[in-house]
Amino acid sequence: MTIKTPYVHRFMAMTVPCEVTLIASNAAQLALDIEANTRRLEEKFNFYSDTSMLTKLINQRSCKRVVIDAETRDILLKVREYSALTQGIFDITVGTVKALLQNGTSTREQVYQAAAPYMGLAVWDIEDNTLVVNYPITRLDLGGVIKEVAVDQALAIAEQTSRGVLVNFGGDIRASGCKVDGSDFVVGVVNPHEQTQALFALPLCNQALTTSAHYARRQQFSDEESSHILASQDTHKQVISVTVVADSALQAGIMSTALTINPRLVVPEEIGFALVDAQLNVHQNTDFLL
Known part of the structure; x- marks a missing residue:
């Protein structure tokens, strides 16, 4: 046709x-x-939704190791690969900054000083079907x-x-x-x-x-x-x-x-x-x- x-x-x-x-x-x-x-995808990975998979399973995790589905694993592996090519400049743990900003009283310097130890490629990894996040304060934001x-x-x-x-x-x-x-x-x-x-x-x-x-x-x-x-x-x-x-x-x-x-x-x-x-x-x- x-x-x-x-x-x-x-x-x-x-x-x-x-x-x-x-x-x-x-x-x-x-x-x-x-x-x-x-x-x-919007519903599943919404950083600002209390009911999204990202919030409930990952950002409200009760321990450092979280079993994730194949789609989430594949996305995070690609994100990690490309983030490494930017020398870590692109960083999905910027969600940590956004979480700290919710109190609305912090300066830029204060927020980044508080968040910096818990951000970057060194604080998270993927092992098989498991996401490993080293610190409870770290939040992942896939909005980017x-x-x-x-x-x-x-x-x-x-x-x-x-x-x-x-x-x-x-x-x-x-x-x-x-x-x-x-x-x-x-x-x-x-x-x-x-x-x-x-x-x-x-x-x-x-x-x-x-x-x-x-x-x-x-x-x-x-x-x-x-x-x-x-x-x-x-x-x-x-x-x-x-x-x-x-x-x-x-x-x-x-x-x-x-x-x-x-x-x-x-x-x-x-x-x-x-x-x-x-x-x-x-x-x-x-x-x-x-």
């Missing part, structure tokens, strides 16, 4: 608008399957990765029966195949100063793209406001937006977040990135911009 127009499905999940573009004969059902799976996992899983659901797929969950994007006319999908990246406009665009061919930006949301400490991308020092004055192209949305998302914290981080050579500074200068490691 010849498909003349793509099927587009939109919904809200994980606090962002989600859009799936499908070129497939069974596109409507695929779209519903993707939405259902995205909501399942689960949207990207949802993008990757959405593409896996769709690509087996689709000629072309474009998944866009709040700017976390993955493409497979091509558009109806056979050309690549082209993605625009937001201008941080004029967010209704694109600063640049690039084609995606069986690739993922994520953008991490300091301007998007804010985090309040008792003494100051900072980027929602939490780090012991606020770095938003150096680089305000980072776009990364990689093989998976999970890898791209971890790398783009880490680069907003340390723009000088050395990343694997197969990963493309573009850093945008406050003057809207674009610094890139490859000629992938249109």
Whole structure:
């Protein structure tokens, strides 16, 4: 059957608008399957929900060893692998900082001094099907990765029966195949100063793209406001937006977040990135911009 127009499905999940573009004969059902799976992941890994698996099983654990399901184990193993490539800059134990912030009276310095001994790759590990967390105070927050996992899983659901797929969950994007006319999908990246406009665009061919930006949301400490991308020092004055192209949305998302914290981080050579500074200068490691 010849498909003349793509099927587009939109919904809200994980606090962002989600859009799936499908070129497939069974596109409507695929779209519903993707939405259902995205909501399942949101419910399972919600740091702020008292009933999520992440909260009840992991962050409210009664001992240092927790048996986890295969999906959670596989996600955490990938997160650990990619976090190590960032030299630990990307850190899911930032949930420890968020937990301490709930009292609302701590300065940035106080929060990080209290949390630092209980954060980082050294305080948690995976042994077979068991998560090991060394300290009771440590909290894991997968908010920085689960949207990207949802993008990757959405593409896996769709690509087996689709000629072309474009998944866009709040700017976390993955493409497979091509558009109806056979050309690549082209993605625009937001201008941080004029967010209704694109600063640049690039084609995606069986690739993922994520953008991490300091301007998007804010985090309040008792003494100051900072980027929602939490780090012991606020770095938003150096680089305000980072776009990364990689093989998976999970890898791209971890790398783009880490680069907003340390723009000088050395990343694997197969990963493309573009850093945008406050003057809207674009610094890139490859000629992938249109």
